Amino acid sequence: MRYRVVALGGSRMKSAALRAACDEYLSRIRHYAKIEEREVTTARIPQDSRVVALSDRGEPWTSEQLAELVGRWEMEGRDVTFVIGGADGLPADLLGQAERTWSLGPLTLPHELARVVVYEQLYRAHTIRRGEQYHRGS
Helix, strand or coil, X not given: XXXXXXXXXXXXXXXXXXXXXXXXXXXXXXXXXXXXXXXXXXXXXXXXXXXXXXXXXXXXXXXXXXXXHHHHHHHHCCCEEEEEXXXXXXXXXXXXHCCEEEECCCCCCCHHHHHHHHHHHHHHHHHHHCCCCCCCCC
């Protein structure tokens, strides 16, 4: 199983601080799973991959809910592609292609910051599943 995070819009991450945060979480996630990042102008999703679209119209998941999903996805062994839109969000056809739509909450986040949040939450999900100290819960 592999995670792909596809950032739609084609522009590279401009903030060095956010790039460093992404790289830190990517490094941490790689202790648990394969993950790759793509910055593209148009999304080409592999046919066998599960698509999770990031949208304000999606379901808000707790960290624990994401950990449960990660566990199911690992058991199924199917790749998961997270798609993050640019300034205009995601096109309707891509939203329609998604198996799940995930909302990071009611706030409007820059797509670069949303990417950091996705990576952090994937890392947190893996630590929750393993009972590691990073996630203390509530």
